[in-house]
Amino acid sequence: MLPVSKTKSLQPETFEKEPSKIEKDGDLHIKRSPSSPQGGPKKRSAFEDLTNAKQNQAQVQVSKRKGGKSVSKKTQKSSVRQEALKNDENLKSAGPKAPREHLDSAKEKKPKTPEAPEEKADVDKLVEPPPYDDVDKENLRDPFLNAIYAKDIFDYMKDREEKFVLKGYMEKQPDLNIEMRAILVDWMVEVQENFELNHETLYLAVKLVDHYLAKAVCMRETLQLLGSTAILIAAKFDERCPPCVDDFLYICDDAYQREELLSMEVNILRTLQFDINVPVAYRFLRRYAKCARANLETLTLARYICELTLQEYEFIWESASKLAASCLLLALKMKDLGGWTPTLQYYTGYQVTDLHSLMRRLNLLLYSKPDERLKAVRYKYAHKVFFEVAKIPPLDVLKLEEQLKLNTV
Structure with missing residues (x-):
């Protein structure tokens, strides 16, 4: 008999800045600055912008302030007249404009292009939710759960099983x-x-x-x-x-x-060449139970079934991910909580038919009479801390076979 110690066991932003004051003048949004020497912006006509009259006047005023030579009023008027004549010549060379009424009628007569129904269908396809539930979306803000990389990590561990x-x-x-x-x-x-x-x-x-x-x-x-x-x-x-x-x-x-x-x-x-990162069924089981949104009691029942397989030599060649998926499905059936969902199929990579054979063997393992020398697992999960899941009877063999034949297993 292997001795064990008698140690007592204990079970288990953003800061919103003050928005700047913005006034709307026509079609322009002009940002006022309280430190501007000219004060707030004033409305102005579009044709005044085409000339440099105001610019020239501003330059004259600036030169006066700086102590430059004074310019006579006649020179200012002559320069303004020359600029106005140039603008008139440019407008004449551009040719006659169409009356505004014709322009408005042309706009009204222009047929509106209807939206293509195919584009709407494509948009609807994009908005349509995926057939599975995104279980990691709600944990994106928790850095300890690694929700962004969770699926990639378990896909990588599943690939490592082949090694x-x-x-x-x-x-x-x-x-x-x-x-x-x-x-x-x-x-x-x-x-x-x-x-x-x-x-x-x-x-x-x-x-x-x-x-x-x-x-x-x-x-x-x-x-x-x-x-x-x-x-x-x-x-x-x-x-x-x-x-x-x-x-x-x-x-x-x-x-x-x-x-x-x-x-x-x-x-x-x-x-083992120091490569001890072996994929284990317990990690997959916790992940799959979360994808199924199973409660703690159902997860504990699946853990009990999975831990029983550790003592059984005939389960050593089963892959950890497939074993975990089969244990969870059997626990869901024993608790009458439904079957394999599209979400579980997406995250596990297994269809329900892939798990039938292993489920039968696991159910028979629960039926088998325990060895007198192997009581640790059953005694452990018969405690109230583990919801006494070891006392839950296994599924009837005929009832399990009927459920396996259904398409909604």
């Missing part, structure tokens, strides 16, 4: 069997609960054990050392304050020395 595909390895282990692995995982669940570690740490530690056993031979006397060292590595990867080495030596009842644990840590990392 960590596991196959049967127990036949390569001369001194181990499936029951020993199940007992080790059961003990690791107790360690996670006693140290109050994250569930991601537990899932990652089990993955590290499986990937190490798939590449290296381990004897039964060092199997517990392998499990405790895997938890230490996973805790360093995921926890803010991971337990120290002495804590892991204590939970092993001082069966191993400090040098042995550190040596096993180096051995595991080198065997």
Whole structure:
């Protein structure tokens, strides 16, 4: 029997500036400045703007103020007359203008081009909402949720699953069997609960054990050392304050020395080539439950089903994302909360038919009689803190088959 410590477990702007004063003069918006020496702007006719008469007068006044030579009134009048004659010649050369009445009638007779119906249809298509619910839109202002990159992150983790595909390895282990692995995982669940570690740490530690056993031979006397060292590595990867080495030596009842644990840590990392960012089902499960807007009780039920699979050797080659999606769908069915939605299909990448086979196996796992040596998961989720979800009966096999045949599963 693997000893465990008796540590008590605790469950789980903008600043609006004062708008400047703007007055509307005809079709012009003129911004008044209180510091202007001429004061506010005055209305003026358009034809006065065509001449430089005012400019010349302003220049004369400026030259007078600056103490320049005085200009006689006759010279000023002659210059104004010359400018006016030039403007008259320019207007005559431009040719006769059409009467205003004809211009107005031409504008009225001009047919209005009706809006094309195709353009309206295109606009409607653009406004039409997508078939799925944008679950990250409401969390864009929270920088800790990384809502902008959330889907890209999980798509990347789903692609990484192909790199960590596991196959049967127990036949390569001369001194181990499936029951020993199940007992080790059961003990690791107790360690996670006693140290109050994250569930991601537990899932990652089990993955590290499986990937190490798939590449290296381990004897039964060092199997517990392998499990405790895997938890230490996973805790360093995921926890803010991971337990120290002495804590892991204590939970092993001082069966191993400090040098042995550190040596096993180096051995595991080198065997896995220091690539320990393995996608785990628990991360996908939390993401998918959020996309389904499931409550905490439904998520806890799905977590219970998913955690039961950690002890089962026949589930090691299932991809983490598919396993999480199947556990969530089975939990939704057990709680009678509907089935697979377009939103879940979009964010998971799985159709409901892709999950039928795995759902059947998970439901049978809930039906199976628990081993007397493997009680940690069922005892843990039978507590009130976890809504006693371990006591919820599984779906009837015939009822599940009927629901799987429906198109709205």
